[in-house]
Amino acid sequence: MASKTTVRSEGGKVRRVVVVGGGLAGLMTVIKLCEAKVPVDLLSLVPVKRSHSVCAQGGINASVNTKGEGDSPQVHLEETAYGGDFLANQPPVRGMAEAAPGIVNMLDRMGVPFNRTPEGLLDFRRFGGTLFHRTAFAGATTGQQLLYALDEQVRRFEVEDVVDDHGVSIPGEKMVRKFEMWDFLEPILDDSGVCVGAVAQDLKTMQIRPFLGDAVVLATGGPGLVFGRSTNSVICTGTAAIAAYKAGAVYANGEFIQVHPTAIPGADKLRLISESARGEGGRIWVPKDKADKRAANDIPERERDYFLERMYPGYGNLVPRDIASRALFKTCFHEGRGIFDEATGKNELAVYLDLTHKDEKFLRAKLAGILEIYEKFAGVDPYKHPMKVFPAVHYSMGGLWVDYEADARGSLKAGSPRNHATNLPGLYAVGEVDYQYHGANRLGANSLLSCIYGGLVTGPAVASYRQAMAKSAFDLPKSIFEKAEKRATDDYARILTQNTDAKAPENAYKLHEELAETMLRDCTIERDNKALDGVLAKIGELDLRVKSVRVTDTSQRVNQGAQFVRHLENMLVLARVIAQGARNRDESRGAHYKPDFPRRDDERFGRTTLAVHEQVGSVKFVRAFDYTCAGETVHVTDAIDTSLVTPRERKYEQAGAASAAATGKLGSEPESKSGATTEAR
């Protein structure tokens, strides 16, 4: 009799885990699983090497302190918690900050061509929300280089045989099987609500089939497309997270959406100009005279308003993004002082990002990747002319709720099956799709770190979960999987056939435009309750109209139109979670800002937003719930663990305000209530 942990089931199938998503978070999870000898099926919308992580430009944070500035993981923790406006549970943040130097070393060993110092050591640059040089980088295409390094390591496991319990290779079975160009449709739950696999669709043949998995890990990235054009890749619709949410997974802090201050416009996408431009000395300004029509280079120094440096002398151009975007919005929108555009006769929502005072050779070595993007897409030479930039939706701090278990020091307990577990037993989430590390506002270059750290933690967590699970998916009756497959197949047939005879059918792409317009206008930098009521009403209207969508393509092969309908339906559900969360939170915190409630209100809102799906058209918010992990019932509340860094008001006007250590005032390190368990959250 095969026990639940033998490599092969009774029926001879290799017991695998399903990982959905091959960005940094997914790939790192796969590597850790393979090292723990757990075979994996890896699913992705695109060949994993083309995942959205490839877009990341600026770098990855790690307090290696090679510049002798006195940086340390403790400071990194403090600045991350402070930058996130104290919405994040702090033990995972500590775990991440402490692991960061090791992570960068690991990437270095994998061959990432990080920029170097004259001595041949890793070079570090500055990023927002800190005064330290903490960001390792490979030119200005760091995400690409990190993704490739992990992709290469996963490819090694693609050629490695699975060995059976006697150490003998199983012919034809490799540690990793990739299913690229597959769309995850929904998790498969057994009768007791345990996740035992996933249903997915091949986007070439449109075939739908179940994937059995002793656990499923979602590493599916962010939801930028809910806002139409953003800095995200076009595949970032958040659909997988919402499929899990609809199946019962809790979604946390959805209302926290980061708007990046510096992107360039485009008809299809808003391309980012990374914060690293400012980290390497770039300055933001507008002309002092709002009617100034001169070209940027003709405006003399004293007639420029370097407004971030003026408003925030402590951190200047490197204030966190929520603050920079708001300052930009105030300057351009409320004061009407954006760059004057001759073509429209208006002051635009645009400012200059200026690197022209820097040496060209220096810029080429450190920023060529992003300056190329500007040159290519804006058609102007950024080495000679200040760049014209706009704010754009960039990142979701919110995401699927995931658990963690703290150790005695208040860091993460390695190998606990609770780490990165969602409330659906057997379903894990990691990367931008989880809500764990960034609180109300993410600091630049912390995302690549949280994705990789998350993967390092999730792999072992899933391995432990497998040891403890009651039953393997591979020993369950087939009927569970057939039922799930049938439901998904029926739903797909519905999309293809609905409204074929309708007189005035709706067009999914047009509805998406309408959704994006309202979300972008009323649910980004500034939020107003009346406007949010309007957003919710609009989403309600779209919920109805989406039922009248007729698909533009009925083909049996690579049907992108039908796929989009499904993603749109899910985007509407997510939009409601975001907008309703924003409506309910009557305070200002990090990226969530309401002029009518300009202060943070820890008493009423110093807590995690926990959204539970009821049905399309309504969200339920809960303050507590129970879930089961590896046989243990865990009680979860919305309280935030701030035992490591005491919440206080953010003051970026003051240098070093983000960390006591950064001001040289060490010794005031907050006493660590490390004994506190996470039970009381």
Add this chain to the structure above:
Amino acid sequence: MAESDRKDVGAGRKVRLRVRRQDGAERVETKRWEEFEVPYLPQMNVISALMQIQKDPRTVDGKTVAPVVWECSCLEEVCGACTMVVNGKVRQACSALVDALAPKGETITLEPMSKFPLVRDLCVDRSRMFEDLKRVRAWIELDGTHELGAGPRESARAQEERYPLSRCMTCGCCLEACPQVNDSSSFVGAAAVNQVRLFNLHPSGAMNRVERLESVMGEGGVADCGKAQNCVEVCPKEIPLVDSISQVARDTTKHLLFGWLLK
């Protein structure tokens, strides 16, 4: 916000596209050209033109057709997904700006790459390129991801040599343009050979230098390159592919002549 960038300059202007279509590799009878006209938008690229067709797929003769199928992801020329043949030249559609391609409203033609199996319309199957990365063992044999301290030190100059080689996004332009890559040859192509050079340059990667060289030595290996240099001309990341090929060719020759001495 960010909507203010939607200027009405060029209002009324149209963009005309001629698209090569086919429903699937085996369905040759469906091979056809179709023409579309979409409104011009500021900063428009080929992808945004395709996106407009997708919203309302009608040809210039007013016939409603199935939307055009293509691949894309990053939209900033870093993922390699959207490679196709634009006006006869293989390149990324996302960085193909309409203003540059058709300043006077010329018709833009779009075709799928021809050296890979067709999937549908502009979408092809490039999995052979990923298979080739396995063949040349394009990775470092890591002992594990546990903490083992920093990697080998590297001079800034060595980094500057490796980094550009490492920007290959497996887009396929170099294979599409190469005369040696065709139905009757098994030539692995410039991209994979460049990976051999990249990993052999790294101090840890070099420990498996010989396996990598041997992987491109026999049939379909680096010796099949005819030095036409088309690859380097089309590589969007300006990777010095011809240098990589010469370097690897020299190393394989040396290994062939003297390798046995070192065994």
